[in-house]
Amino acid sequence: METDEISEELQNIEFEIHDVEEQIRELIEKQEKLYERRSELQVLLETCPIDVKDGSAPTNVQAEDWSRSFDWDSQAEDIRFNVFGISSYRPNQREIINAVMSGRDVLVIMAAGGGKSLCYQLPAILRQGIALVVSPLLSLIQDQVMGLVASGIPARMLTSTTSKEDEKFIYKALEKGEEDLKLLYVTPEKVSKSKRFMSKLEKCHHAGRLSLISIDEAHCCSQWGHDFRPDYKNLSILKTQFPNVPVVALTATATMKVQNDLIEMLHIPKCVKFVSTVNRPNLFYMVREKSSVGKIVVDEIAKYIKESYPNKESGIVYCFSRKECEQVASELCERGISADYYHADMDVNAREKVHMRCYTFTFMQVAFGMGINKPDVRFVIHHSLSKSMETYYQESGRAGRDGLPSECLLFFRSADMPRQSSMVFHENSGLQNLYDIVQYCQSKRQCRRSAFFRHFAEPLQECNGMCDNCAFSSEIKEVDASGHSILLISLVREMQEKDQRVTMLQLVDRVKNKQKQLDFELKREEMEQLVVQLILDRVLKEEFQHTAYATNSYVTVGPRANQVLQGKKIIKMDVTSTSKDVDGYRKSSKQGVTSGLEFKLDELRKELASHDKGIFPHSVLSGQQISSISAHLPNSIEEAKHPNNEVLNEEESSEIRPPRKKLKKANKQVIMVDSSNDESD
Numbered sequence: 001m002e003t004d005e006i007s008e009e010l011q012n013i014e015f016e017i018h019d020v021e022e023q024i025r026e027l028i029e030k031q032e033k034l035y036e037r038r039s040e041l042q043v044l045l046e047t048c049p050i051d052v053k054d055g056s057a058p059t060n061v062q063a064e065d066w067s068r069s070f071d072w073d074s075q076a077e078d079i080r081f082n083v084f085g086i087s088s089y090r091p092n093q094r095e096i097i098n099a100v101m102s103g104r105d106v107l108v109i110m111a112a113g114g115g116k117s118l119c120y121q122l123p124a125i126l127r128q129g130i131a132l133v134v135s136p137l138l139s140l141i142q143d144q145v146m147g148l149v150a151s152g153i154p155a156r157m158l159t160s161t162t163s164k165e166d167e168k169f170i171y172k173a174l175e176k177g178e179e180d181l182k183l184l185y186v187t188p189e190k191v192s193k194s195k196r197f198m199s200k201l202e203k204c205h206h207a208g209r210l211s212l213i214s215i216d217e218a219h220c221c222s223q224w225g226h227d228f229r230p231d232y233k234n235l236s237i238l239k240t241q242f243p244n245v246p247v248v249a250l251t252a253t254a255t256m257k258v259q260n261d262l263i264e265m266l267h268i269p270k271c272v273k274f275v276s277t278v279n280r281p282n283l284f285y286m287v288r289e290k291s292s293v294g295k296i297v298v299d300e301i302a303k304y305i306k307e308s309y310p311n312k313e314s315g316i317v318y319c320f321s322r323k324e325c326e327q328v329a330s331e332l333c334e335r336g337i338s339a340d341y342y343h344a345d346m347d348v349n350a351r352e353k354v355h356m357r358c359y360t361f362t363f364m365q366v367a368f369g370m371g372i373n374k375p376d377v378r379f380v381i382h383h384s385l386s387k388s389m390e391t392y393y394q395e396s397g398r399a400g401r402d403g404l405p406s407e408c409l410l411f412f413r414s415a416d417m418p419r420q421s422s423m424v425f426h427e428n429s430g431l432q433n434l435y436d437i438v439q440y441c442q443s444k445r446q447c448r449r450s451a452f453f454r455h456f457a458e459p460l461q462e463c464n465g466m467c468d469n470c471a472f473s474s475e476i477k478e479v480d481a482s483g484h485s486i487l488l489i490s491l492v493r494e495m496q497e498k499d500q501r502v503t504m505l506q507l508v509d510r511v512k513n514k515q516k517q518l519d520f521e522l523k524r525e526e527m528e529q530l531v532v533q534l535i536l537d538r539v540l541k542e543e544f545q546h547t548a549y550a551t552n553s554y555v556t557v558g559p560r561a562n563q564v565l566q567g568k569k570i571i572k573m574d575v576t577s578t579s580k581d582v583d584g585y586r587k588s589s590k591q592g593v594t595s596g597l598e599f600k601l602d603e604l605r606k607e608l609a610s611h612d613k614g615i616f617p618h619s620v621l622s623g624q625q626i627s628s629i630s631a632h633l634p635n636s637i638e639e640a641k642h643p644n645n646e647v648l649n650e651e652e653s654s655e656i657r658p659p660r661k662k663l664k665k666a667n668k669q670v671i672m673v674d675s676s677n678d679e680s681d
């Protein structure tokens with residue numbers, strides 16, 4: 001054998017060994033994930049005999065019966081109704097209150113807006129002494145305290161913004177118990193950093209006046225959660241120092257791993273756990289393609305708000321950065337939408353102003369940022385994607401906390417991914433968390449709701465057409481993009497060999513001109529989509545490089561690239577041929593404009609939906625159904641009477657969803673509608 005041949009074979013073997021090692025690593029990773037999911041499902045099976053009839057299950061049923069009658073029942077009822085103005089409990093609230101009142105540690109997992117606050121605020125009033133509430137954000141604390149004080153409940157906060165005078169009042173209340181104080185809100189920093197505060201708290205406890213400890217947004221304790229706060233880690237000190245005081249940990253979002261983690265972190269191994277479903281049946285989830293031109297995105301947001309919410313209902317727009325918040329707010333104002341921005345680091349007075357307007361006037365239409373505690377937020381728009389499914393669930397969950405129908409709209413563009421990834425790659429599972437939400441955004445078929453169930457390891461529930469993928473159908477084609485993928489990998493490899501770096505957008509630019517040799521060409525956005533998909537599939541990989549000003553994300557070859565190059569892995573991708581849109585029928589209309597019939601059907605569905613505040617117009621009749629009916633519009637009364645040739649055929653008519661209560665009526669009326677284009681009536 002020639003030396004050259006030996007070297008070549010050796011090199012090939014090296015490649016193959018590398019390849020096999022990668023595959024083994026992948027399989028081990030997969031095995032770990034499967035183990036984890038298996039144990040999640042086993043726990044789920046053991047702990048929750050599932051009953052999803054009323055949409056409020058699943059619920060963890062504990063051995064104790066927390067719904068039986070207790071001594072404090074009538075007193076609790078009285079406070080619930082007369083202090084909080086709440087006429088009946090929501091699922092699990094009464095049971096949780098009973099467990100806390102019985103002195104147990106409690107872990108509460110309840111959807112955003114589910115009513116967690118009552119679960120500790122009511123016992124705080126009922127029990128003797130002062131309740132300590134730990135909450136991560138100043139803005140959330142301000143909201144809560146303002147709300148409580150407005151209801152006549154003595155609540156205070158001790159934060160960096162507290163005046164000397166207030167501080168004196170609080171310390172006196174803790175130490176001597178003479179002042180009127182029932183709930184004291186603090187940030188976790190106070191617990192971990194202020195010795196003075198802890199010594200006063202100790203005195204309060206010693207005198208038997210520390211009634212309970214509530215840890216809101218408890219997922220912040222776990223580094224596996226989406227919003228880990230190092231100061232939350234030190235909260236274990238509370239249970240150690242005050243072992244007989246009940247701890248109530250509450251969060252809207254916690255995977256099984258996070259739940260177990262926070263039980264351990266907070267030292268509450270014997271806690272009673274109440275897990276309610278993550279489902280928010282009143283929220284309509286949708287994702288829209290985001291234009292690369294910033295101005296167009298704002299135009300679209302403005303149009304959406306004006307058309308969907310002409311009565312100036314309130315909403316929140318989440319943006320990537322503070323600067324973007326301020327900019328988008330001012331651009332929306334220019335388009336006639338009353339918008340203001342709001343973020344946690346704003347000066348307290350400015351934030352207070354936004355708060356006050358938010359509560360007092362309905363013209364406060366759009367608020368930017370986090371922590372707005374309004375129950376009647378009708379829409380939450382994400383100008384940029386969140387960093388994880390959990391964060392998105394939490395943020396979008398600010399919509400419709402009053403239980404009325406509300407919408408969650410996320411604008412997604414592939415190029416937003418590297419922007420986020422360079423921020424989160426150093427976090428624990430940061431990249432994987434981001435890739436999960438990117439997968440959610442990229443999906444053109446999967447029910448959005450089911451993605452949440454899967455993520456939080458909960459059995460699937462009906463979506464009832466309350467997400468874009470379930471409500472509207474668009475033509476989706478699956479194409480074989482293996483050729484394009486090979487081209488991409490080769491390009492990246494070539495550049496890597498020359499020690500050059502390439503960003504996602506640069507890569508797409510380069511490959512655009514080279515794809516002419518292939519069977520078909522992908523549009524720019526489709527090529528971006530493919531690169532993202534390849535990164536999620538680990539065929540390509542993101543790598544990060546720090547510069548003096550920022551961290552940049554570059555695309556490199558991933559562990560599965562060889563499988564694609566060798567033809568062992570076929571890359572399929574979904575391409576949309578018609579756009580999916582809330583008002584999709586406008587785009588798919590034959591004439592390219594809305595016909596009179598379509599317009600009238602649209603008006604009709606809005607009218608029917610308005611009779612019943614619990615449903616959206618598109619739940620009465622989807623845009624696609626409107627198009628379908630219009631397409632079969634008879635030309636004359638005669639034709640309508642004998643619709644032999646022109647009636648909906650079996651297949652098409654079956655596209656119309658099973659009639660709901662209202663839909664039957666709508667269908668009848670649809671046939672009778674005047675079809676002329678003049679809209680004089």
Ligand SMILES: Nc1ncnc2c1ncn2[C@@H]1O[C@H](COP(=O)(O)OP(=O)(O)OP(=O)(O)O)[C@@H](O)[C@H]1O
Pocket residue numbers: 086087088089090093110111112113114115116117118251252375397398401402
């Ligand atoms: N039993 C009830 N009946 C009617 N309204 C309720 C009930 N319980 C709570 N609410 C209301 O629901 C809204 C949301 O409650 P709360 O702020 O406690 O939600 P949460 O579970 O803490 O949500 P988040 O995770 O977003 O903080 C509030 O306006 C509250 O007054």
Ligand SMILES: [Mg+2]
Pocket residue numbers: 116117216
């Ligand atoms: Mg809350």
